[in-house]
Amino acid sequence: DTAVSQTPKYLVTQMGNDKSIKCEQNLGHDTMYWYKQDSKKFLKIMFSYNNKELIINETVPNRFSPKSPDKAHLNLHINSLELGDSAVYFCASSQAVDTQYFGPGTRLTVL
Amino acid sequence: GEDVEQSLFLSVREGDSSVINCTYTDSSSTYLYWYKQEPGAGLQLLTYIFSNMDMKQDQRLTVLLNKKDKHLSLRIADTQTGDSAIYFCAESSFMDTGRRALTFGSGTRLQVQP
Numbered sequence: 328d329t330a331v332s333q334t335p336k337y338l339v340t341q342m343g344n345d346k347s348i349k350c351e352q353n354l355g356h357d358t359m360y361w362y363k364q365d366s367k368k369f370l371k372i373m374f375s376y377n378n379k380e381l382i383i384n385e386t387v388p389n390r391f392s393p394k395s396p397d398k399a400h401l402n403l404h405i406n407s408l409e410l411g412d413s414a415v416y417f418c419a420s421s422q423a424v425d426t427q428y429f430g431p432g433t434r435l436t437v438l
Numbered sequence: 439g440e441d442v443e444q445s446l447f448l449s450v451r452e453g454d455s456s457v458i459n460c461t462y463t464d465s466s467s468t469y470l471y472w473y474k475q476e477p478g479a480g481l482q483l484l485t486y487i488f489s490n491m492d493m494k495q496d497q498r499l500t501v502l503l504n505k506k507d508k509h510l511s512l513r514i515a516d517t518q519t520g521d522s523a524i525y526f527c528a529e530s531s532f533m534d535t536g537r538r539a540l541t542f543g544s545g546t547r548l549q550v551q552p
Contacts, residue, residue: 360539368475368524370542382537417480424530424538426469429481 330354331430333418339436340408347404348433350418357422358382359401361393364415364432373416376401377423405435413437444527444543451551456514458546460527463508467529470503471540472512475524484512484525514548522550 331352340346352359360383361373375383376395390406405412418430442462450456462470471486487494487501487510494501500513514521527543 368545370481370526370545372539372541375537375539383539385539419481424468426471426483426486427540428483429473431480 331418331420331428333416333430333433335433336431337434337436339438341438342408342410344408345404345406346408346435347402348416348418348435350401350403350430352399352418352420352428352430354420354428355422356420356428357398358420358424359395359398360419360421360427361401361403362417362419362429364417366414370417374401374403408435408437410437442527442529442541442543444525444546446544447547447549449549449551450517452517452519454517456517456521456548456550458512458514458525458527458548460510460512460543461508462510462527462529462531462541462543464529464531464541465505465508467531469530470501470510471526471528471530472499472501473526473528473542475526475545477523481526517548517550519550519552522548524548 334349358377360375364370373387374393379395392404395401415432417432419427421427444460472484473481498515502511524545526545528540531541
């Protein structure tokens, strides 16, 4: 009965490839987020969706495209992967602007 | 943009109290949070405090908020080796879009010596 789950946990790929990370929450929340944590552990918001509508897009390259098929899912697709995309990506969810609950993270390594 | 600042490292002996400090800039923050990240793991919500409160206590954790100075602290009593982790302070602040999101500090790595 995991609250916020992400797949895969680890992703290793070559530069130039396209990859997706999936996120699901079973908390009944209406808002979901993607955060990026770099090698220095700095966490930064990338996107936020509320009721399947994009409400935050924080200066993220167009190669990153979030997709929310329904309120319980927010997937992240990345085109033409670059070395600098290597990071840990965290999904989170909340009810409106209430407390956010985080998934376990996906460690992406681009070779 | 809004900033949240924390010291990077804290080392304490087992059984001592740990105090992790944080300063933030967004005076409109309604909630302030402490998250814990153990090695290789995700972020675990530890506690939070509403901006109209000065203090919140939850078992070994005490959060103090000085809204005038925009200073938040987390005190862990009787620190255990299992408390070794990175602790993130976060404020709920407005983005350029007018929507709220969490702005995180850089994290404080707490090392507990046996």
